[in-house]
Amino acid sequence: MTAAANRPAGLRAWLREEAPSSRLQANLVQLYAGWRALRRNPLAMIGLAIILVLLAVAALAPWIAPFDPLHQDLANRLTPPGGAHPLGTDDLGRDILSRILHGARITLTIVVLVAVAVAPLGLAIGCLAGYFGGWVDSVLMRITDVFMAFPRLILALAFVAALGPGIENAVLAIAITNWPPYARIARAETLTIRRSDFIAAARLQGASSLGIIWGHVVPLTISSVIVRVTLDMAGIILIAAGLGFLGLGAQPPSPEWGAMIAGGRKYILDQWWVATMPGIAICVVSLGFNLLGDGLRDVLDPKQR
């Protein structure tokens, strides 16, 4: 592109260019500006660090875990933290640290699957309802209301009870119960955007309704949805853990964190670590997502630009 891009020290300057010279550079400049804004927020950076650690742990679990998470060693059952088992062992003598490390994979899978299923669905329904208004809005929003009328965990329980326990069904149940708030957010944002002049200008150019929704409305509503998804990650993890705890999510011997707490419940007074260690893991990861979500909200909120 320009001479500045070719100089190695010029990359930063290139990313801060006021007048970019290509589409790619314009996008990267925006991204870099967002990154710099996020970097100024120490709490968001802590959240990001936690999530990066979670990702690394999930990816490397088989190599960094000291033991096989399913290996039972009844001779060493319920050993307290320390020594060969830094976080102790559970009632079947399995290493809790290894189980938590492997459990990160399950947690991450649930979170990603739910986010991938829920965000686009809620976004689509909210944007369509908000943009078209009238009967489209009424129908879609009444459906949304029906789903919102039930407490989420109860509805998820009902679905899992009907579909049968298991991690796939847990994901499905969480997804089905989680999309309505996203539809609400997307609709509210769309309603304010719909009346703006740039939408009128797009209509005057002859753009189709779907083209306007995709090209003009979604880019503005998506950031609120991303923020909300990030903030909801904690809730999703907790519901997944709750289902696991109730025996309706991941099934034994799978090292899912909620199921691990359920397993340790019997020993909570004498062998506190069995339930506490996965509990701490859930807390830390939930906190990480919440901190990052808060930081993202500050960066992505279009009203602050």
Place this chain on the structure above:
Amino acid sequence: MTATPLLEVEDLRVRFHTDSRTVEAVRGISFALGREKLGIVGESGSGKSQTGRAILRLTPPSAEVTARRLAFDGIDLLAATPRAMRRIRGARISMVMQDPKFSLNPVMTVGEQIAEAHRVHRRAGRREAREKALEMLDAVRIRDPRRVYDLYPHEVSGGMGQRVMIAMMLVPDPDLLIADEPTSALDVTVQMQVLAILDDLVSRRGMGLIFISHDLDLVASFCDRVLVMYGGQIVETCRGGALHEASHPYTRGLLAALPQVDRPPRDLPVIARDPAWLLPLPPEGRP
């Protein structure tokens, strides 16, 4: 002008500090105000609004306001405690903003809001406050005060809302009214009526008025004296009626750039800005 000015401003500066740099919105302006209509005109970014806010100490927290002297009726406004400042703001200096919709309480009728202002400032009883409020509505030439008294802000038109705002600001009988673009959101004919009210108040009550606006023609025809601001500085001061004889190239450029209603159309001259218009800053004024 009276012997002692109502407001004295000397070397007023307003600086905004951001992470990476300091921006000086107002760069050392000085003027004195008597019981007169003083206009401050300028384009956006000229510092005219920040000047008005700085006098009332209503600048945002990120702003730093300094002045060699900023005195209202002998009271040093920069040294005043927040408590003293609140008393001055409520009772002796009032401010009218551009859009009345954002300044009125949406869940209270306009009459009640004026009456409440009476009760707070004058410690008047309910009945008396209501009478006073009706009187004020009448004073700002609202024709049917009893009906308007019971309307909510969203039920009144922009012009009516602005008159209500003025009525409310006048309850404490202020010595100085700062009006920041008070008529910009209004239709021209309503604008005339609002200006006539302000005009009367200055001549009848002997109030001082600072009228901040971007509209040169309006300020020239309405105010006794006009300060022209550019880049945070006052580039020219002239009598209202004589603005069209202004000498500074910026003022002349602004006047020439205005389309006229009674001359054949022509290409409008565009202002060629000269860096030399801005006075060099004293060393401590540099960011």
Place this chain on the structure above:
Amino acid sequence: MIEVRDLEVGFGTGNDLIRAVRGVSFRVGEGESFALVGESGSGKSTVLRAISGLNPDWSGAIAVAGEPQGPRRSRAFHKHLQMVFQDPYGSLHPRHTVDRILAEPVAIHRLGEADRRIERALADVGLGQGFRYRYPHQLSGGQRQRVAIARALILEPRVLLLDEPTSALDVSVQAEILNLLRRLRAERGLTFLLVTHNLAVVNQMCERLAVMKGGEIVEEMTAGDLREGRTRHPYTAQLLRASRGYSRAAAAAVLDA
């Protein structure tokens, strides 16, 4: 070029019906510049939105370039008629670069040669190529309005609807935009329909004007009449007097609405 006959626009239904436009008729010739003048609530912008097709609920007859128009508009209509909005801060998508804003109409109408067209459109409105990949928040109000004009003109329309195009701008920027619009009209033989409350801008831009009040046209006149102060309707006279600045006489003469 534009012919409007007995246009009626109402909002709401039943007893709450507000007749915003009441039987408005006027015509604008090809290459002519015509203004609708009035205060807020006069219905002038509503007329503009009905002609543009943004508001489909109207009755009466609207024809553009000889073609009678219904509530829905064809793609060809949009290529012929474009609009510039009042608020340059609201009329550009905050997350789109200038490049994308200008590329979109070209793509919708499959005009091809997007690069060449965008470069020319930017040059036509006096913006350098350096602005092409910037976002609206990096531009001043005047620069944004230039982008909005470039977006309207990139389809090479014959009619431009202008909704208070300079009322949100500073005096010096207003002068630049008015000069630009005058030049573009002369170069391309555009037809202008301008909506404004500012009589001086009308005199600067238009040959004829209609004064609207309460949803009706109270007077149609030429810009020459306006310059000479030859008004027939008292409301027009009042607007004209108010536009000359403040005086006690002008304020006293205002008819209370």
